[in-house]
Amino acid sequence: MPRYPRLFLFLKNWFFLPLVVLCLPLLVLLGQEVYRDLKLLRSADTDSVQWTLSQVEIEYLDFLLTLERNSDPQRADLSVVRKDFDILYSRLGILSNGKLFASVREIDSFLNSVDKLQLFLDQTIAFIDGPDDTLRLAIPSLLQQTATLRPEVRSLFILGLARFARDSDMQRSQVFSTLTQLAIVSLTILVGLGVLFIYSLMANAQIQARGRALTRANARMRTILSTTQEAVIVADTMGNVVDLNTAAESTFGYSLAEAKGQSIGDLIVPAEQQQAHRMGFERMVRTGKSQLIGTGRVRLDARNADGKRFPVDLAMQSAQTEDGDVIxxxxxxxxxxxxxxxxxxxxxxQALAGEKAKANFLAVMSHEIRTPLNGLLGNLTLISKTQLDADQTTFTRNMEVSGRQLMHHVNSILDIAKFESGKTSVTQSVFHLGRFLQEIIDSQSGHAGHNQTTIEWEWLGSSMAWVKADQTILEQILLNLVGNAIKFTHAGRISIEVEQLTPHDGDCNVELRIIDSGIGISEADQARIFEDFETCDSTYTRDSSGTGLGLGIARRMVQLLGGKIGVESTPGEGSVFWLRLPFLSVAEPASVGGEEKVKASDRSLSILIAEDIETNAFVARRLLERDGHTVTIVTDGLSAVARAKLELFDVILMDISMPGMDGLQATQEIRNAPSPFCDIPILAFSANVLPEQTDHFRASGMNGFIGKPLQLPELRRALQAVLKKSLSINSAPPENPQPNSVDENATMAQDLLDQSEYDTFLGRFLAEGDALLAELAQEPLETLGLETIASKCHQIRSTASLFGATDFAISLGHIETAAKQEDAVVSLIEIAKLSDVWAATCKTLDPNRTSAPVAE
Incomplete structure (x- = not known):
């Protein structure tokens, strides 16, 4: 039903018409009263305004006269001067801020005069409120300035009086005009009442016409609803069906006659959802709100007349009809x-699974190829140490070169598989950039010398010393690019230029350029050289071997570091490969020598060590006893809990991974013991020093941690913190150790142990390493499982660090992490790399060994 103005509906009711007629005499009386007030208003004047304006001028003249009378400093009456000034200042304040003069201040000349007077008075305040002597001396000057303002004061009076006179005339005229209009309106109302009465009759006719138009519109709408493919169901606020279209009949299997008056929930809502449906309708009736009306489409389940369930998209709206609201x-x-x-x-x-299968295939196949290949290379090494004639020596050398070249290709495929699986991460470390680049040059100078090529590096512009970045990835990138440059440069020159970028290229602030005088790269090849399995033309492939993976890996590594890589080259003249990388400049780290100066504790401590690895426990005992402490060793968590509940120790060093009860469980048991045993400081004694792990240690009741391998300065600091009752004991092995087969930790072990002890423990470590490599060589995922692999790698990892086998310890850490994360692909990749690291470690620790076990 169309909505018409309420006035039409009101006038249609004859009951209210007499009431309107009775109001007309009141309107006449009101008009008389207003007219009488208007006559009184016309005679009003603006005496108060005129008086204020005149008073400003009078007070000004009074102040001027006072200044003249007191111009002689010897006879000046300063109190009168100050009083007249204050009066004038207050009078002018009325003009400046009074609401009565707001309209006058809109006149520019009036406002300018007020501003000039106000400025003069504000400047004079300093003399008025100042010392008497200052005021006496200033009176002549003030008199002169005051006299010059007389035209401005006169202008204020004239302009203000004229404006208020004009405003008063306009106001009286406006009120008189309003009264006249009121009389006209009153007469108009009388005429309008008659007109509206006639118009109400016409409105009835219009309503009937619009009703017929609405009927036609409803017919058109019904046609549209009957032909649409979307089911439309109309229900009342109680959820009973009022109407539905043809599509609804087809979708749900009910005719309009069958569905009308039925509950929509009983018809199309599945049985288990009907209770929620009824509650929703009841809430809508009670609150007038629904969670579905007007909120867009929602996905629900529905059922048809045959009981078949199917998903539907539902949108709901409400509308008003003559019969009430509908949904x-x-x-x-x-x-x-x-x-x-x-x-x-x-x-x-399926596509993602295919990509993952491809990456797994690359990893597994490369892993499987390494098994016989490592065996082949190992046996070739053994053969080369036997008596061979000249031809056999040549053949053996050729096979070894080919085998190592094949191993390089397999390693490249392993790197690609690791990148594709998204398991390569960035590890920041602090290092000296200049020394690092010199080590790159030194390591490649021999290779370059075979090609009669010189190699060097230099800074362009200002240099950076100590930086923070991923040294391992950067080293692999540079070795790849420098190796390529050497490969394609004969009797030439290779240089590495390093320059700080100003301004930065985004986050990249350093550019490294590897410049060679080799054969160069064509422009067409430059566009694809960083793709996988891409080599250049046949000239390259005749002069050198390669899979075309090296630059693809370099590109991935540069992107992983947040940098950019590119090439510029001219065939026959050489190439420039450039890297733009982000480096964080840092201060020089504290030297190891400085750390060794940490003093031992002032008093002897009673220390309980829970450590299941004999070598680690022995070294810890020696370190602590050398500083005068008393040490008790237990080999598992249960023994640690038993001793801690019987004897009051000063501190407990608790290993995390132990058989039976681990260190975290043992700590919780000790914390549940009676006082004072439950308050003993407990330090985690572990190689797991990542932030999230150490936070977990503290949450389990530990006071701090000491990292493996043990470092004397860190151990001493931790014990000093125990004496000071500090609850923030943090110690860890050196951050990101440099990648060397054996480091200075071995010196500490040799210093603590006599030669026979050192040889015994070293032999035991080498035997454990051989046993681990042998187990990893025989289908480790099937024979051991990821959990056992992680446990075995963790067990030997800290011992490896103790003997300075940093590279081997890092590799074991990678395998342990991947195994704990149940990542079989990365575990196999890291296991495949372990044998080379172990071989280098064994060669350094025991040069007399002829071979080492080979892991897959």
């Missing part, structure tokens, strides 16, 4: 749409 539901069967989406997801999952 309109628009439903669409989306079964086919969901089936299509499921097929698309399945196709996507």
């Amino acid at each position: 309109i539901g628009f439903l669409r069967d989306i079964s086919q749409q969901l089936n299509t989406e499921a097929e698309l997801r399945k196709a996507r999952d």
